[in-house]
Amino acid sequence: MKITFDDKNYFADMVGSTDGLSRKEFDSGSKAAAQALKGFHKLSDDGVYGFAHLPFNQDLAGIQSLVASLKGSFDSVCLVGIGGSALGPWAVDCALRGPHPVQAKHDASNPRLVILDNVDPMFLEAALASMNPKKTIVLVVTKSGSTAETTSAFLLVYDWLKQGIGAKKAPSRVIAVTTEGKGDLDGLAKREGFATFYIPQNVGGRFSVLTPVGLVPAALTGVDIGKLLKGAAAVNHLAWNGDLSVNLPLRSALIHWLLWTKKGKTIQVAFPYSNRLWGMAFWFRQLWAESLGKAKDRKGNVVHVGQTPVAALGATDQHSQVQLYIEGPNDKLFSIYRVNKFDTVGKIPPEKLGFESFDYLAGQNFAKLIDAECRATAAALTENQRPNGTYTVDKVDAEHVGALFQMLEFETAFAGELLDVDAFDQEGVELGKKFTYGLMGRKGFKEYKTRMEQYEAKRKSL
Amino acid sequence: MKITFDDKNYFADMVGSTDGLSRKEFDSGSKAAAQALKGFHKLSDDGVYGFAHLPFNQDLAGIQSLVASLKGSFDSVCLVGIGGSALGPWAVDCALRGPHPVQAKHDASNPRLVILDNVDPMFLEAALASMNPKKTIVLVVTKSGSTAETTSAFLLVYDWLKQGIGAKKAPSRVIAVTTEGKGDLDGLAKREGFATFYIPQNVGGRFSVLTPVGLVPAALTGVDIGKLLKGAAAVNHLAWNGDLSVNLPLRSALIHWLLWTKKGKTIQVAFPYSNRLWGMAFWFRQLWAESLGKAKDRKGNVVHVGQTPVAALGATDQHSQVQLYIEGPNDKLFSIYRVNKFDTVGKIPPEKLGFESFDYLAGQNFAKLIDAECRATAAALTENQRPNGTYTVDKVDAEHVGALFQMLEFETAFAGELLDVDAFDQEGVELGKKFTYGLMGRKGFKEYKTRMEQYEAKRKSL
Numbered sequence: 054m055k056i057t058f059d060d061k062n063y064f065a066d067m068v069g070s071t072d073g074l075s076r077k078e079f080d081s082g083s084k085a086a087a088q089a090l091k092g093f094h095k096l097s098d099d100g101v102y103g104f105a106h107l108p109f110n111q112d113l114a115g116i117q118s119l120v121a122s123l124k125g126s127f128d129s130v131c132l133v134g135i136g137g138s139a140l141g142p143w144a145v146d147c148a149l150r151g152p153h154p155v156q157a158k159h160d161a162s163n164p165r166l167v168i169l170d171n172v173d174p175m176f177l178e179a180a181l182a183s184m185n186p187k188k189t190i191v192l193v194v195t196k197s198g199s200t201a202e203t204t205s206a207f208l209l210v211y212d213w214l215k216q217g218i219g220a221k222k223a224p225s226r227v228i229a230v231t232t233e234g235k236g237d238l239d240g241l242a243k244r245e246g247f248a249t250f251y252i253p254q255n256v257g258g259r260f261s262v263l264t265p266v267g268l269v270p271a272a273l274t275g276v277d278i279g280k281l282l283k284g285a286a287a288v289n290h291l292a293w294n295g296d297l298s299v300n301l302p303l304r305s306a307l308i309h310w311l312l313w314t315k316k317g318k319t320i321q322v323a324f325p326y327s328n329r330l331w332g333m334a335f336w337f338r339q340l341w342a343e344s345l346g347k348a349k350d351r352k353g354n355v356v357h358v359g360q361t362p363v364a365a366l367g368a369t370d371q372h373s374q375v376q377l378y379i380e381g382p383n384d385k386l387f388s389i390y391r392v393n394k395f396d397t398v399g400k401i402p403p404e405k406l407g408f409e410s411f412d413y414l415a416g417q418n419f420a421k422l423i424d425a426e427c428r429a430t431a432a433a434l435t436e437n438q439r440p441n442g443t444y445t446v447d448k449v450d451a452e453h454v455g456a457l458f459q460m461l462e463f464e465t466a467f468a469g470e471l472l473d474v475d476a477f478d479q480e481g482v483e484l485g486k487k488f489t490y491g492l493m494g495r496k497g498f499k500e501y502k503t504r505m506e507q508y509e510a511k512r513k514s515l
Numbered sequence: 516m517k518i519t520f521d522d523k524n525y526f527a528d529m530v531g532s533t534d535g536l537s538r539k540e541f542d543s544g545s546k547a548a549a550q551a552l553k554g555f556h557k558l559s560d561d562g563v564y565g566f567a568h569l570p571f572n573q574d575l576a577g578i579q580s581l582v583a584s585l586k587g588s589f590d591s592v593c594l595v596g597i598g599g600s601a602l603g604p605w606a607v608d609c610a611l612r613g614p615h616p617v618q619a620k621h622d623a624s625n626p627r628l629v630i631l632d633n634v635d636p637m638f639l640e641a642a643l644a645s646m647n648p649k650k651t652i653v654l655v656v657t658k659s660g661s662t663a664e665t666t667s668a669f670l671l672v673y674d675w676l677k678q679g680i681g682a683k684k685a686p687s688r689v690i691a692v693t694t695e696g697k698g699d700l701d702g703l704a705k706r707e708g709f710a711t712f713y714i715p716q717n718v719g720g721r722f723s724v725l726t727p728v729g730l731v732p733a734a735l736t737g738v739d740i741g742k743l744l745k746g747a748a749a750v751n752h753l754a755w756n757g758d759l760s761v762n763l764p765l766r767s768a769l770i771h772w773l774l775w776t777k778k779g780k781t782i783q784v785a786f787p788y789s790n791r792l793w794g795m796a797f798w799f800r801q802l803w804a805e806s807l808g809k810a811k812d813r814k815g816n817v818v819h820v821g822q823t824p825v826a827a828l829g830a831t832d833q834h835s836q837v838q839l840y841i842e843g844p845n846d847k848l849f850s851i852y853r854v855n856k857f858d859t860v861g862k863i864p865p866e867k868l869g870f871e872s873f874d875y876l877a878g879q880n881f882a883k884l885i886d887a888e889c890r891a892t893a894a895a896l897t898e899n900q901r902p903n904g905t906y907t908v909d910k911v912d913a914e915h916v917g918a919l920f921q922m923l924e925f926e927t928a929f930a931g932e933l934l935d936v937d938a939f940d941q942e943g944v945e946l947g948k949k950f951t952y953g954l955m956g957r958k959g960f961k962e963y964k965t966r967m968e969q970y971e972a973k974r975k976s977l
Contacts, residue, residue, distance in 0.1 A: 172885045381823070491891075
């Protein structure tokens with residue numbers, strides 16, 4: 054496993070002192086970084102937060118034996134889940150089976166993952182129509198056991214499954230991933246007899262990709278989950294190290310926090326130069342936004358902090374977003390994700406067509422081209438004083454993907470310490486949920502229905 | 516065609532005067548809006564910018580007759596293009612054939628669109644492996660005729676096609692969309708005998724979805740392109756009207772510009788509650804970013820303006836981004852895209868499972884649920900003083916999709932006038948392109964290779 058972090062273009066030497074960090078500014082942050090490390094290490098040792106332990110404490114055998122017993126009987130895994138229950142599985146699938154919609158053909162020896170992460174009726178209808186209930190394993194994932202989008206979609210999918218293969222057989226084709234002994238999904242799973250895997254109580258949804266949330270769909274679709282954890286474990290060895298030149302996630306957290314809070318970089322662009330890492334950018338978008346977007350700090354002060362993460366894809370978004378990135382307000386920092394070795398270099402056919410715009414590329418290869426674009430964009434950003442850094446993953450395989458997850462989770466946890474916010478809650482989404490419950494007539498939420506009516510009445514009066 | 520724009524939650528009455536507009540602030544902008552309308556109307560009448568004329572001046576018959584002659588002979592359209600040559604076609608495909616990866620099965624009577632909009636070698640390999648050259652039409656799209664990502668990928672795809680069906684037949688299966696009489700693609704197309712369609716000189720890539728760039732792939736995949744244009748034409752009737760209560764795009768441009776420049780909303784979240792409109796959010800992301808992200812205004816003053824567009828999907832991103840949107844810095848405005856009538860309401864099966872988190876939803880429908888989530892999120896944003904507006908499209912069909920394109924293009928053009936920037940160029944991406952050319956050894960770009968070497972040497976010394 055080899056991931057490097059090139060941070061030179063974050064510094065004043067390369068992008069000037071208005072927008073880049075001086076060595077002095079960086080050094081003056083090292084005390085805060087040491088405290089962040091110590092603070093999070095204690096929370097982790099005390100078991101308050103569990104993600105750091107995930108590479109070591111997993112019942113892989115349980116997952117693997119279930120997968121072995123089902124093997125060959127399905128060509129699709131239908132995952133019903135949203136947010137942290139969907140983004141990790143999607144990131145793994147995109148990286149290791151390939152980005153949609155050009156994945157390898159699915160069949161019983163190479164099943165695909167279909168993720169139902171929305172309640173758009175046209176989307177759900179199309180998704181079900183694309184699968185055969187006789188060849189589908191349904192995976193229902195919700196930590197609380199009661200997420201409305203997931204319970205409603207599960208009602209649909211379970212009914213579809215029962216109609217397709219019979220009510221008697223259906224439960225044997227459902228796997229539930231939820232919290233043990235808590236929430237309605239666990240109760241339902243026990244009564245119906247679904248296979249069940251549990252999410253540790255001290256691991257939040259957006260940090261759960263290396264729990265059964267991410268491991269079960271990965272194993273079902275042929276990913277080596279031992280390697281995912283192996284890569285993640287390797288990161289732990291860096292992440293508890295006090296030396297900032299060794300501890301990549303602490304170093305990147307410190308730099309990103311300094312650029313954000315001292316240099317006004319209120320937006321972070323996650324910019325992989327790899328279609329396979331695009332899902333990872335969306336997974337990171339949740340991790341960073343929900344963990345660090347907070348109204349209050351841990352002392353209860355109203356702070357309204359949060360750096361807005363943006364997902365961009367290189368080279369594609371050079372033709373969509375880079376105009377803004379280069380010329381617009383200098384309010385962004387860029388996290389470029391570069392792949393060192395592609396599985397194939399992608400030879401460009403050598404035949405010359407007799408036109409210059411084609412011929413200079415003939416006989417070269419796509420790995421060289423995309424890497425040239427990546428370096429050229431970093432250089433152009435730098436010449437325009439836009440701070441940027443580059444993570445290089447040696448290759449896109451299970452080990453590196455696991456490592457990248459763990460590294461970004463550590464970085465996020467450290468950033469939470471630096472900001473002094475609780476990176477593991479998400480109070481801000483509760484009000485919208487309650488309004489939805491009110492509108493859908495859920496028991497106990499009548500007051501929110503009333504508040505919605507008052508809001509609508511006020512709007513009408515304007 | 517019916518699109519409405521609910522702007523109440525953008526105003527101080529609903530979100531307070533720190534973050535929302537007072538009626539006075541809005542009224543004081545009406546003069547600027549009138550000037551913007553006048554200014555852009557003149558540029559449009561003078562033919563400087565051409566997109567406004569597109570609904571009326573198209574040779575649909577030429578496209579339709581080519582499509583008719585090919586019909587039944589292909590199950591895939593392989594579009595080679597990037598940026599404005601890919602995002603419009605993707606937005607149409609996502610809206611009207613369905614969002615990836617759960618589209619209806621493709622066959623010769625219902626062909627799909629495969630878009631090669633990157634040079635990642637693993638992505639290109641997987642994409643080609645997913646298609647059969649005997650059943651594929653290749654569509655190569657570049658306005659300049661020389662975009663490196665497109666010319667290189669075309670070399671690959673053309674070679675694949677020639678190997679699959681023979682060098683003699685291959686040209687009859689290629690369609691080129693480019694600029695007439697300019698650039699190497701037109702030269703190549705003429706020599707090889709590709710069918711060719713042209714992009715008007717005065718229509719930039721990101722405004723080109725209603726030229727052959729968007730119309731040819733749409734027609735090939737069964738979209739009624741007459742209806743796309745019909746919807747767009749209906750918007751023109753609003754967009755030249757001086758009355759702000761009638762002229763939706765001018766009104767939304769004014770409100771978004773005021774919130775951005777007077778209330779610090781430096782980020783705009785394009786937030787469709789519909790998987791089918793997700794592609795549209797990405798298309799808009801390019802339109803808004805490239806058109807309005809500028810270093811200089813039209814007088815040559817250095818301004819570094821640009822509102823950062825972010826694409827989010829409802830209800831999905833309620834579980835990923837809304838925590839930040841509600842609690843983080845109040846630096847965003849929200850453009851929600853709501854669908855009035857889904858093609859299917861998506862009945863949730865009525866059977867009660869005996870668990871409350873499931874049972875209150877049983878027997879209801881997904882159209883109601885997603886709409887409740889949409890309204891609940893708008894209400895929660897509003898209660899937290901986050902300005903938000905809602906476009907409601909009556910349904911997702913070709914007419915409304917065409918109208919939405921035209922409306923957002925007008926809004927962007929008007930916003931460019933309000934900001935006094937040239938919304939139709941993109942100088943900022945040139946440097947990165949030149950560095951890439953230098954690295955790839957293109958003739959005439961040696962100085963950029965040298966500059967890259969100097970940059971690398973400086974980095975090495977740090």
